[in-house]
Amino acid sequence: MNNFNFYNPTKIIFGRGQIASLQHEIPAGARVLITYGGGSIKKNGIFEQVTAALEHVTWTEFGGIEANPHFETCLRAVERIKAEQIDFLLAVGGGSVIDATKFIAAAARYQGDPWDIIATFGTAVTGALPLGCVLTLAATGSEMNPTAVVTRAETRDKLFFNSDHVRPKFSILDPRNTYSLPARQVGNGVVDSFVHVLEQYVTYPAGAKVQDRFAESLLSTIIEEGPKALQEPDNYDVRANLMWSATMALNGLLATGTPSDWASHLIGQELTGLYGLDHGQTLAIMMPAIWTYKLEQKREKLVQYGQRVWHIQETDPTLIATLAIERTREFFETLGVKTRLSDYGLDAKIIPEVIAKLHQHQFVQLGERGDITPEDAADILQLAL
Amino acid sequence: MNNFNFYNPTKIIFGRGQIASLQHEIPAGARVLITYGGGSIKKNGIFEQVTAALEHVTWTEFGGIEANPHFETCLRAVERIKAEQIDFLLAVGGGSVIDATKFIAAAARYQGDPWDIIATFGTAVTGALPLGCVLTLAATGSEMNPTAVVTRAETRDKLFFNSDHVRPKFSILDPRNTYSLPARQVGNGVVDSFVHVLEQYVTYPAGAKVQDRFAESLLSTIIEEGPKALQEPDNYDVRANLMWSATMALNGLLATGTPSDWASHLIGQELTGLYGLDHGQTLAIMMPAIWTYKLEQKREKLVQYGQRVWHIQETDPTLIATLAIERTREFFETLGVKTRLSDYGLDAKIIPEVIAKLHQHQFVQLGERGDITPEDAADILQLAL
Numbered sequence: 001m002n003n004f005n006f007y008n009p010t011k012i013i014f015g016r017g018q019i020a021s022l023q024h025e026i027p028a029g030a031r032v033l034i035t036y037g038g039g040s041i042k043k044n045g046i047f048e049q050v051t052a053a054l055e056h057v058t059w060t061e062f063g064g065i066e067a068n069p070h071f072e073t074c075l076r077a078v079e080r081i082k083a084e085q086i087d088f089l090l091a092v093g094g095g096s097v098i099d100a101t102k103f104i105a106a107a108a109r110y111q112g113d114p115w116d117i118i119a120t121f122g123t124a125v126t127g128a129l130p131l132g133c134v135l136t137l138a139a140t141g142s143e144m145n146p147t148a149v150v151t152r153a154e155t156r157d158k159l160f161f162n163s164d165h166v167r168p169k170f171s172i173l174d175p176r177n178t179y180s181l182p183a184r185q186v187g188n189g190v191v192d193s194f195v196h197v198l199e200q201y202v203t204y205p206a207g208a209k210v211q212d213r214f215a216e217s218l219l220s221t222i223i224e225e226g227p228k229a230l231q232e233p234d235n236y237d238v239r240a241n242l243m244w245s246a247t248m249a250l251n252g253l254l255a256t257g258t259p260s261d262w263a264s265h266l267i268g269q270e271l272t273g274l275y276g277l278d279h280g281q282t283l284a285i286m287m288p289a290i291w292t293y294k295l296e297q298k299r300e301k302l303v304q305y306g307q308r309v310w311h312i313q314e315t316d317p318t319l320i321a322t323l324a325i326e327r328t329r330e331f332f333e334t335l336g337v338k339t340r341l342s343d344y345g346l347d348a349k350i351i352p353e354v355i356a357k358l359h360q361h362q363f364v365q366l367g368e369r370g371d372i373t374p375e376d377a378a379d380i381l382q383l384a385l
Numbered sequence: 386m387n388n389f390n391f392y393n394p395t396k397i398i399f400g401r402g403q404i405a406s407l408q409h410e411i412p413a414g415a416r417v418l419i420t421y422g423g424g425s426i427k428k429n430g431i432f433e434q435v436t437a438a439l440e441h442v443t444w445t446e447f448g449g450i451e452a453n454p455h456f457e458t459c460l461r462a463v464e465r466i467k468a469e470q471i472d473f474l475l476a477v478g479g480g481s482v483i484d485a486t487k488f489i490a491a492a493a494r495y496q497g498d499p500w501d502i503i504a505t506f507g508t509a510v511t512g513a514l515p516l517g518c519v520l521t522l523a524a525t526g527s528e529m530n531p532t533a534v535v536t537r538a539e540t541r542d543k544l545f546f547n548s549d550h551v552r553p554k555f556s557i558l559d560p561r562n563t564y565s566l567p568a569r570q571v572g573n574g575v576v577d578s579f580v581h582v583l584e585q586y587v588t589y590p591a592g593a594k595v596q597d598r599f600a601e602s603l604l605s606t607i608i609e610e611g612p613k614a615l616q617e618p619d620n621y622d623v624r625a626n627l628m629w630s631a632t633m634a635l636n637g638l639l640a641t642g643t644p645s646d647w648a649s650h651l652i653g654q655e656l657t658g659l660y661g662l663d664h665g666q667t668l669a670i671m672m673p674a675i676w677t678y679k680l681e682q683k684r685e686k687l688v689q690y691g692q693r694v695w696h697i698q699e700t701d702p703t704l705i706a707t708l709a710i711e712r713t714r715e716f717f718e719t720l721g722v723k724t725r726l727s728d729y730g731l732d733a734k735i736i737p738e739v740i741a742k743l744h745q746h747q748f749v750q751l752g753e754r755g756d757i758t759p760e761d762a763a764d765i766l767q768l769a770l
Contacts, residue, residue: 006396011391015642
């Protein structure tokens with residue numbers, strides 16, 4: 001097991017009716033900005049529940065945060081914060097709204113060019129407005145981690161940053177708030193949380209038995225519950241298990257003492273930045289292709305995954321690994337998320353543009369061994385056509 | 386899944402050589418009291434590593450904290466703190482030292498009779514000195530939770546309290562610091578961490594798939610690694626997996642959204658308070674007896690445990706449950722921890738005294754359903770003879 005630090009002070013408030021606890025979690029007299037996305041929270045009753053629990057504060061709202069939130073949109077929120085002396089941010093939404101709110105929280109306290117926050121991967125952040133979350137989508141894990149991903153629309157750059165300063169003070173997870181999501185978002189969310197686990201698991205063995213088994217616990221649960229969420233959208237325990245799996249998948253626990261990959265995410269980000277694919281779609285495309293390209297290096301963990309998670313009974317390691325990749329692809333397809341670039345109307349012509357972006361972003365040593373270059377990525381994208 | 390809150394801000398610093406990070410974790414200029422037990426840390430090099438990392442602070446020491454730490458000993462430490470204006474506590478040891486240090490931290494800031502802290506189960510605590518830990522034994526999980534158990538020697542009362550104020554700011558876990566432990570402490574520690582998981586798992590089903598599988602992950606790992614720790618005391622990965630399992634077993638994660646039992650602990654505490662049995666010994670005695678007594682109510686989870694953790698292939702649920710209890714008892718015995726009262730020279734004559742203590746402590750509604758009375762406990766103790 002490798003050395004590690006683990007620190008996660010976000011308070012999770014989970015279950016039916018928990019939005020009411022906002023009255024205890026946000027300090028009395030705070031000046032709150034409620035951030036949200038396309039406005040579905042105004043139709044499904046969530047906004048009403050939130051504001052009913054905010055009688056002890058002054059609040060105002062900032063809606064219209066898009067999926068893959070734009071840097072430019074965030075800057076408009078920062079202007080509002082400065083104009084209205086906001087001192088607490090409440091993100092009500094999924095990963096995009098929470099990520100945007102993290103960036104807004106940091107940018108509101110940053111003196112220089114706010115793009116520095118992204119350009120330094122977060123090391124420039126020295127403070128942030130406090131923020132809390134009301135989660136409405138099980139997917140990104142942003143509700144319990146220090147990471148955010150923001151897109152600069154102008155230059156089509158989708159990039160992440162990390163800072164302990166933007167960890168949510170609290171996150172409220174009521175599984176019922178995910179009942180009314182469209183199937184496409186549910187499918188993407190299940191793929192996203194599943195791939196988060198895999199990025200921290202299908203690497204090489206590090207003697208970390210607890211972390212491996214925790215990863216397998218989440219994978220098995222997501223495999224059982226993911227399809228059910230599409231079939232029985234109002235099944236509380238299904239939604240609860242998916243929601244808790246997604247949070248656990250990316251709160252730092254699985255990464256303790258183990259190597260991580262993240263190549264699917266970093267190449268996938270370029271596909272979203274350049275061509276607007278959903279985040280979950282890019283992962284469903286990239287992960288099987290990367291595994292196929294790196295089968296030899298990843299074989300030992302692919303075999304463990306195939307045996308323990310998919311219960312593959314074959315004996316030849318390469319066959320087990322290959323079947324594990326196939327099962328994974330089939331699982332994504334079952335969720336309605338296609339796994340080939342061609343399924344989204346993309347062909348080999350995109351490859352040079354993606355490679356140029358990887359170079360521009362200095363993502364030139366990807367994967368758990370740092371040995372995936374942009375030129376390898378070109379070969380991987382060929383496998384993903 | 387039941388509603389829950391999860392909050393755990395303790396920073397874990399895990400791995401080889403991590404004691405050196407004390408220089409960053411304790412504020413410069415602090416006045417530190419190092420608390421420890423019987424003095425083994427002065428023979429095995431741990432004390433030397435600790436003090437080498439404390440050049441930036443003023444430190445003094447308080448040794449001699451006993452197993453099942455005494456209230457009376459803690460009060461002597463509180464006097465030292467007041468006399469020497471100590472403002473940071475550093476516990477170097479296992480669960481007993483950490484528990485004592487938590488109590489000392491709370492008592493040093495408490496105005497009334499310090500026994501109030503225990504008598505109110507911690508609700509009287511409104512503040513505490515900050516504390517950090519260097520862990521030397523994988524067992525209690527105290528390094529990442531808000532709980533402490535203290536014994537009043539005078540009255541033979543062993544009781545716990547909880548307070549967020551005594552959560553460690555950080556805990557340093559270097560698995561090598563457990564290499565030199567005596568076999569008896571290793572065996573007790575393995576039983577303790579294993580039973581912590583079971584107290585939160587063998588209850589009744591609550592639809593919490595992630596929590597169940599996390600519990601099974603820890604149980605399977607402890608079963609594999611526990612005996613190895615006795616056979617290969619210097620095997621780093623064995624010690625690392627046991628250490629991380631013990632921390633994960635009682636940091637709040639398994640209890641999220643699920644019922645908990647704790648009857649083995651609460652009856653077992655009386656056995657330690659009255660007769661001085663090791664904590665792990667009392668658990669190894671009580672848990673099989675409670676399960677046998679409550680087999681019908683616990684059958685569904687005992688079956689799940691028997692199938693998923695012990696891979697029992699039988700089909701009759703009662704038989705699987707019975708075999709699961711047997712396997713558990715055998716596992717404890719394999720670790721050198723006996724599972725009968727008679728193994729420790731105790732017989733049925735103790736029962737009235739234990740029952741009187743349960744009444745005195747108002748532990749009159751134990752177990753996950755609150756239906757184990759002291760009279761049930763008498764029957765359970767009969768089964769444990």
